[in-house]
Amino acid sequence: MAAILTNDNIAPAVFRMVVVAPEVARSRRAGQFVIVRPGPGGERIPLTIADADPERGTITLIYQVVGKTTAVMSLMDPGAEIADVAGPLGQPTHVERFGRVACVGGGIGIAPLYPIAQAMKAAGNDVTAVLGARTRDLLILEPEMRAVVDRVVVVTDDGSYGAKGFVTDALRGLIDSGERPDLVVAIGPTIMMKMVSLLTKEAGVRTLVSLNTIMVDGTGMCGGCRVTVGGQVKFVCVDGPEFDGHQVDFDEMMKRLRTYRRQEAESYEAFRTRHRCRLMERNAEARG
Amino acid sequence: MSDDGNLTAKQRLKIPPVPMPEQPADVRRANIREVPLGYTPDQAVAEAERCLMCKKPVCIQGCPVEVDIPHFIRLVRERRFHEAALVVKQTNVLPAVCGRVCPQEDQCQQVCTVTKSHKDIHRSVKIGNLERFVADWDLEHHPDIEVPDVRKTGRRVAIVGSGPAGLTAAGDLARMGHDVTVFEALHRPGGVLVYGIPEFRLPKAIVDREVDNLRRLGVRIVCNVAIGKSRTLEDLFREGYEAVFVGTGAGLPIFKKIPGENLLGVYSANEYLTRANLMDAYNFPHASDTPIIRGHNVVTFGGGNVAMDAARTALRLGAETSTILYRRSEKEMPARLDEIAHAKEEGVVLRMLQDAIEILGDEDGWVTGVRCLRMALGEPDASGRRRPVPIEGSEFVIPADVVVVAIGNGPNPLVPKTSPEIRTNKWGNIVADPRTGKTSMRGVWAGGDIVLGAATVILAMGEGRKAARSIDEYLRTGVWEESPAAEAAPAPA
Numbered sequence: 217m218a219a220i221l222t223n224d225n226i227a228p229a230v231f232r233m234v235v236v237a238p239e240v241a242r243s244r245r246a247g248q249f250v251i252v253r254p255g256p257g258g259e260r261i262p263l264t265i266a267d268a269d270p271e272r273g274t275i276t277l278i279y280q281v282v283g284k285t286t287a288v289m290s291l292m293d294p295g296a297e298i299a300d301v302a303g304p305l306g307q308p309t310h311v312e313r314f315g316r317v318a319c320v321g322g323g324i325g326i327a328p329l330y331p332i333a334q335a336m337k338a339a340g341n342d343v344t345a346v347l348g349a350r351t352r353d354l355l356i357l358e359p360e361m362r363a364v365v366d367r368v369v370v371v372t373d374d375g376s377y378g379a380k381g382f383v384t385d386a387l388r389g390l391i392d393s394g395e396r397p398d399l400v401v402a403i404g405p406t407i408m409m410k411m412v413s414l415l416t417k418e419a420g421v422r423t424l425v426s427l428n429t430i431m432v433d434g435t436g437m438c439g440g441c442r443v444t445v446g447g448q449v450k451f452v453c454v455d456g457p458e459f460d461g462h463q464v465d466f467d468e469m470m471k472r473l474r475t476y477r478r479q480e481a482e483s484y485e486a487f488r489t490r491h492r493c494r495l496m497e498r499n500a501e502a503r504g
Numbered sequence: 505m506s507d508d509g510n511l512t513a514k515q516r517l518k519i520p521p522v523p524m525p526e527q528p529a530d531v532r533r534a535n536i537r538e539v540p541l542g543y544t545p546d547q548a549v550a551e552a553e554r555c556l557m558c559k560k561p562v563c564i565q566g567c568p569v570e571v572d573i574p575h576f577i578r579l580v581r582e583r584r585f586h587e588a589a590l591v592v593k594q595t596n597v598l599p600a601v602c603g604r605v606c607p608q609e610d611q612c613q614q615v616c617t618v619t620k621s622h623k624d625i626h627r628s629v630k631i632g633n634l635e636r637f638v639a640d641w642d643l644e645h646h647p648d649i650e651v652p653d654v655r656k657t658g659r660r661v662a663i664v665g666s667g668p669a670g671l672t673a674a675g676d677l678a679r680m681g682h683d684v685t686v687f688e689a690l691h692r693p694g695g696v697l698v699y700g701i702p703e704f705r706l707p708k709a710i711v712d713r714e715v716d717n718l719r720r721l722g723v724r725i726v727c728n729v730a731i732g733k734s735r736t737l738e739d740l741f742r743e744g745y746e747a748v749f750v751g752t753g754a755g756l757p758i759f760k761k762i763p764g765e766n767l768l769g770v771y772s773a774n775e776y777l778t779r780a781n782l783m784d785a786y787n788f789p790h791a792s793d794t795p796i797i798r799g800h801n802v803v804t805f806g807g808g809n810v811a812m813d814a815a816r817t818a819l820r821l822g823a824e825t826s827t828i829l830y831r832r833s834e835k836e837m838p839a840r841l842d843e844i845a846h847a848k849e850e851g852v853v854l855r856m857l858q859d860a861i862e863i864l865g866d867e868d869g870w871v872t873g874v875r876c877l878r879m880a881l882g883e884p885d886a887s888g889r890r891r892p893v894p895i896e897g898s899e900f901v902i903p904a905d906v907v908v909v910a911i912g913n914g915p916n917p918l919v920p921k922t923s924p925e926i927r928t929n930k931w932g933n934i935v936a937d938p939r940t941g942k943t944s945m946r947g948v949w950a951g952g953d954i955v956l957g958a959a960t961v962i963l964a965m966g967e968g969r970k971a972a973r974s975i976d977e978y979l980r981t982g983v984w985e986e987s988p989a990a991e992a993a994p995a996p997a
Contacts, residue, residue, distance in 0.1 A: 243734050253691055257784065259793040260691070284793055300691040302728035432783065432794075435689050435730050435918060437699075437755040438775035442766060449759065449766070454917070468766055471869035475768045479788065479795035486789060 238273030246335040247309030251434040253300040264328030278327035290500035318397035322404025352377035413461030423461035522551040529849040552580040566615040589642035603636025654681040667695020669751035669952025672968030678721040689730035699782040732918030754953035756914035764863030769871035773910035799906025806910035807837035831859035941971030
């Protein structure tokens with residue numbers, strides 16, 4: 217059981233939850249994740265660890281409401297308990313002094329990017345964060361990022377904040393500027409990571425992506441998270457979650473992510489019908 | 505053989521076996537409740553009458569944990585069921601589990617004198633059924649186990665993994681007075697007993713009761729901790745544990761490495777069964793939030809118990825056809841005879857001497873079928889079974905919308921990966937002394953599938969027991985002698 221200290225709405229349908237998990241807080245490193253099961257009958261879902269406080273024994277999880285499990289989490293009050301938090305799982309990010317590092321985050325992907333940007337900076341890199349969102353309201357962790365990296369470039373799809381465009385536009389600008397990054401770390405929607413990887417492959421810039429696939433156990437036992445990387449089958453939970461973006465078969469991954477789309481919609485819809493008012497009150501209605 | 509009671513051996517041999525009552529096939533394929541219903545006391549006594557009480561009970565040697573079979577059967581005959589259960593429990597800590605999942609036809613029942621007299625495995629004394637009966641009877645009538653009054657030693661032992669090997673070692677060590685903590689990576693203890701073996705073969709309530717019994721013995725069970733990730737073995741020693749038993753099992757799914765295995769609707773057996781069992785996807789979207797693809801035509805690759813479990817699970821999830829594709833013949837299938845028979849009765853189609861060479865899909869990535877080849881049996885291979893050889897030009901396609909790959913599991917790599925001091929073999933299994941379970945790392949024992957490769961519940965339990973004895977000796981003497989067996993393989997005869 218992991219007690220919830222706070223569970224705040226930080227953007228439409230996006231929440232920041234701080235839970236007590238001393239062992240995870242003590243041993244986690246940038247890039248790792250936990251498996252969360254909110255309660256009895258609940259699903260096990262992977263969530264990246266956005267931050268941790270080893271002294272207080274807490275970890276911060278940032279999640280977007282996309283289905284029933286995340287909707288259930290959005291309605292949990294401080295003082296309540298998450299039934300199961302297992303981790304840290306996955307391989308930590310390989311952090312060293314690369315030189316110039318561009319951390320490219322889209323939407324909710326900015327959350328797992330934050331500890332990586334922090335670690336890259338601490339290792340002596342010059343770090344630029346490229347943060348993208350559909351619209352201004354959905355941009356998360358901008359001030360936090362500004363506090364840890366050398367410079368932040370913001371783009372929104374609709375131009376409501378920062379430059380209008382996609383993260384790839386800003387990244388191309390960076391590559392062309394002569395301040396060419398030695399490493400790109402890209403985390404966000406699969407299509408964004410694919411487009412970033414295509415761009416950097418052409419430009420010859422090494423790129424790491426962090427994959428968020430479907431998982432059950434998170435310890436290498438089920439293989440549900442398998443992806444093809446450089447023609448080899450890899451398990452995201454134990455071999456990843458980070459891989460060379462130039463080697464990942466993103467098209468296959470995007471298809472696999474749709475496996476339970478119908479079941480998930482059915483399950484979420486049933487929950488939403490019963491809890492619509494509370495979800496609206498909490499600003500937790502999934503979009504699209 | 506001795507005459508016993510008022511029947512002669514000849515008369516006993518004439519008694520037909522008492523069949524275990526079962527849910528009818530057409531009923532049970534639509535529910536997840538247990539298939540065999542268990543003996544009544546009268547049925548158990550009648551079956552017990554078939555035992556010849558051999559002077560040299562070969563059945564005991566056929567049992568990996570050497571249950572005193574004639575002794576407990578005699579007590580059943582005398583309706584002293586509690587005493588019978590105590591006899592079984594002397595050497596078997598999980599009898600309700602073993603009575604259900606042991607491959608008795610390869611063990612005690614294979615060597616049973618009654619089997620030999622009839623030259624028919626189906627005529628053996630139904631030792632497994634009787635074991636299950638006494639275990640269930642005792643769980644019902646004596647639910648509170650006796651907690652032995654042992655002196656606490658205060659020595660701390662960590663058990664990594666809560667499957668059959670770990671639970672057995674934990675139980676034995678607690679009875680010896682040690683302070684035992686079991687670490688489980690999943691949210692529920694039991695290992696393969698809860699994620700792998702389906703409810704219709706091993707009800708989860710039975711596993712829960714066994715785990716509760718361990719708690720009563722003072723064993724601490726900590727879930728959601730993957731040793732090898734959040735903590736290493738070295739961390740455990742730093743925290744004050746003096747001995748560690750690694751029973752992390754064979755949890756790494758093996759795929760066939762044929763085209764199409766990443767299509768939507770293709771599962772490893774581990775994932776398919778974990779979703780259905782541990783995560784209760786049978787009850788999605790009501791009591792469970794974990795989905796599973798309910799295929800109309802489900803094809804399972806493999807011939808072991810896991811393949812049978814997957815194929816039968818598919819039926820219970822509403823499949824119209826559930827097919828097993830196995831590249832050898834039925835005779836070579838490693839599954840228990842009972843499981844094969846149950847699967848057939850329920851309508852699982854066994855396609856023997858056929859092998860998948862490609863999984864076919866549509867443009868969205870969903871499975872549509874399996875391309876297969878027919879096989880013939882050639883010369884025996886290293887396993888002693890005749891090697892399947894493809895028949896040229898015999899390709900054909902069968903329709904499928906779910907495919908389950910149940911061709912085996914490799915050892916769980918988490919612990920050896922982070923403790924390189926532990927030696928592994930070329931398959932990644934931990935190398936352990938076959939007599940004691942000691943590994944190449946001081947203070948660390950290993951047993952069960954992580955050492956043996958995918959084997960059986962009872963063998964894993966035997967390994968847990970053996971290691972517990974050795975751990976106890978180490979804690980009492982402090983002597984860790986390098987065992988020669990772990991260093992060198994025995995010289996060829």
